[in-house]
Amino acid sequence: MSSHCRNSLAAMAALALLAGCDRENSDARGKPFGETIPSTSPDTVFPGGQKQVPLDPRLAAYGRNAFAIAQGQQLFGAMNCVGCHSHGGGGMGPALMDAEWRYGGRIDQIAQSISEGRPNGMPAWRGKLTDQQIWQLAAYVQSLSGQAPKDAVGSRAEELSNTPPQTQTKREPVLPSDSAQQ
Amino acid sequence: MRRILIGLIAAVILIALIAAVLWTRTSGRPTQNASGTAVNPNKAIAASAASPPDDGNWTMPSKDYAATRFSALNQVTPANVVGLKVEFTFSTGTTEGFEAPPLVVNNTMYVVSPWPNNVFALDLTKPGAPPKWVYKPNPAAAAKGVACCGPVNRGASYWNGRLYLNLLDGNTVAVDAETGAEVWRTKLADIQKGETITMAPLVAEGKVLVGDSGGEMGVRGWLAALDAASGKLVWKAYSTGPDKDALIGSAYRAPYAQDQGRDLGVKSWPPEYWKIGGGTVWGWVSYDPSSKTIYYGTSNPGPWNQEQRPGDNKWTAGVFARDINTGQARWFYQSTPHDLYDHDDINEILLVDYPVGNGQRIPALIRPSRNGFFYVQDRRNGRVLSAKPYGYINVYKGVDLKTGRLIPVPGMEPVAGKVSRNICPASPGAKDWNPSAFSPVTGLVYIPHLNLCQDMGVKNANYIAGTPFVGADVKMYAGPGGNRGLFTAWDPVAQRKVFEIKEDLPLWSPALATAGGVVFYGTMDGWFKAIDARNGKLLWQFKTGSGIIGQPISYRGPDGRQYIAVPSGVGGWAGAIVSANLDARDPTGALGFNNAMKDLPKRVSAGGMVYVFALPK
Secondary structure (H helix, E strand, C coil): CHHHHHHHHHHHHHHHHHHHEEEEEEEECCCCCCCCCCCCCCCCCCCCCCCCCCCHHHHHHHHHHHHHHHHHHHHHHHHCCHHHHHCCCCCCCCCCCCCCCCCCCCHHHHHHHHCEEEECEEECCCCCEEEECCCCCCCHHHHCCCCCCHHHHHCCCCCCCCCHHHHHCCCCCCHHHHHCCC | HHHHHHHHHHHHHHHHHHHHCCCHHHHCEECCCCCCCEECCCCEECCCCHHCCCCEEECCCEEEEEEECCCCCCCCCCCCCHHHHHEEEEEECCCCCCCCCEEEEEEEEEECCCCCEEEEEEEECCCCCCCEEEEEECCHHHHHHHHHCCCCCCCCEEECCEEEEEEECCCCEEEEECCCCCEEEEECHHHHHEEECHHHHHHHHEEEEEECCCCCCCCCCCCCCEEEECEEEEEEEEECCCHHHCCCCCCCCCCCCHHHEEEHHHHCCCCCCCCCCCCCCCCCCEEEECCCCCEEECCECCCCHHHHHHCCCCCEEEEEECCCHHHHHHHEEECCCCCCCCCCCCCCCCCCCCCEEEEEEEEEEEEECCCEEEEEEEECCCCCCEEEEEECCEEEEECCCCCCCEEEEECCCCCCCCCCCECCCCCCCCCCCCCCCCCCCCEEEEEECCCCEEEEEECCCCCCCCCCCCCCEEEEEECCCCCEEEEEECCCCCCCEEEEECCCCCCCCCCEECCCCCEEEECCCCEEEEEEEECCCCEEEEECCCCCEEEEEEEECCCCCCCEEECCCHHHHHHHHHCCCCCCCCCCCHHHHHHCCCHHHHHHCCCCEEEEEECCC
16 A cells, blocks of 8 residues: 555545534434524525525534434435435426425525425425424435535435435536525 | 149148138128228227217317227328328417317317316317417416326316316316306315326216326325216215225126125225225226216226235226216226236226127227236126237236136235336336227227336335325336337237337327328327328328327318327326426436436427328318
């Protein structure tokens, strides 16, 4: 093994350790904590100028957390999301693995869509799922288009689906304003 | 030398024998029937009471109660079809799957769009056929989210001055054909439970027959009869549950033991599962006026995961015969007991007088079923006379004609924890909803269908009202030969294929047969094709703007010419990858159809246009 290779391995290990801090953070044995669905808009035009709202810190917390994403994936199957959206390719409902987001592709916007429903057939899950579950679902949905770090998503498809593992999902571009906010 | 001589004699005798056989086959004395077409005693003919002489109109999607999709107009022939030109086009303004046929009644064409189910009445007496009126029913947009296979509509029916159609959000409406005014609106299905309505109603004896969609949503299937005058419910027959709900009473006589017994719609399910067990009626209804009997098929049971519903799951995936006035069942035949693969039985049912030898004919129904068998059944009692495969099947061995029971190939059933591979036919079957056409001239059934196989894995599905209840991951692909579509001309009497056309894409468009000897169908990349009814030779084709999954028709225009019309607008289950902009990278998208249609978005785009053709004046 060359020293170059050793160095890069060490660097990778350090990175993995750092990334691991967020990645491993889970509350599996704790009480469900009081969570709320943010009031957010899927819009990007605000009359009279850009409305600067600080981004919810939970976006980052959920978006790169392996536990949240895994919980979301489990809910995605159990709540029959998969029946409409398949494993991201869509069907009765729109595809979730592409770059197109009708109502915004940030986790808080996705959480809003899940919680409140959308007028072309997306049911409103408020009251059926806890707000925390909705955040987890939103984190998983966002990861379908490759937005989550590769070490936070499953390295094999959990279902008998012939779908490639999420670690191989290409990261789709998102709107410039949104990606700047990530 | 002697050996050569003997050989020669043998050859001569053989040739003479072949000639004799051919001669007797082709020279069955032709006679004339009421509508003027030649009748060969060896051919099936359309049930006369259900298929009156053609008046040049097209008043219901299936053309007549016998579901022939046969036009007796004969100006367009194999010799001149090459001269067909576009006369006019009409855009619905929609980009969803466009399955509904235009109807033509008394020089007015009625076009029904996919959701939002707008109806346009076009004046055929004026150049360019401008609209006379537009009817906008405004069905709920939320209905689109519970429509399993695109927010499609399979057409309206005209009866006594009114149009009857179903809206995606579960309403049936009657519209004045002259003015476009809504006469009544009756809510039958509940989108909160995942029910929609996509089928074309059949109207007969003053009743509007309507069934629900939602076999993938854990709904309970039914067929309802509404009073055509008032829209009030006359009867409603469920496809699952106790006999009183299924309108199974003293008049019921099932042909086979498996369908005899009390409350089988409850007993053939795990406790309470019949309440969410599917058996929807989203396909076609046929009607025999001489016996006042309707015939229709029921959909797959739910969920797709067979492990959750041990039992025969009655009365799903089978055919009901019912009294049109009371709804009481006369018989039931379950084509696919305990369906494993979403092999619905909602396909069209053609009513014919079927030759059984010695110049005798019996009232029969013939149908290319989704499970891949072409059934010939005595329609008085449901007994199966024949069930031969018209497509590639490897999950069923055949149909036992003694017991009437389908024989599955053991070991092919999808079970949890493994992927079942190479299931043929795939979930949409050897043929899905798009009906075949029957020509009494050739005696052949023209079947546009599929050549798809699939891999399938099952998992537990949770029932949550208004969400999908499927429990399966599916991945479809082309069957043997690599072509995804097939157009088969089938002789229902000889029970064999006469010719077959391989199509690259799945065929999702119905067929149209004409007395001129030309048969029409469309492809999902937009080609509208005319073939010779005798041998399948491609005679003419025209590239429409979108893909064709809609029903072609033929009518006589105000100028006396024969017109051919076809909707173009890709979508539906097979075309959702285009109309709903699905992502081709997920093979399980659109319940697994995505994998078989990856190339479609590169070949065609969505649309909603009616094309009308005629020969030049």
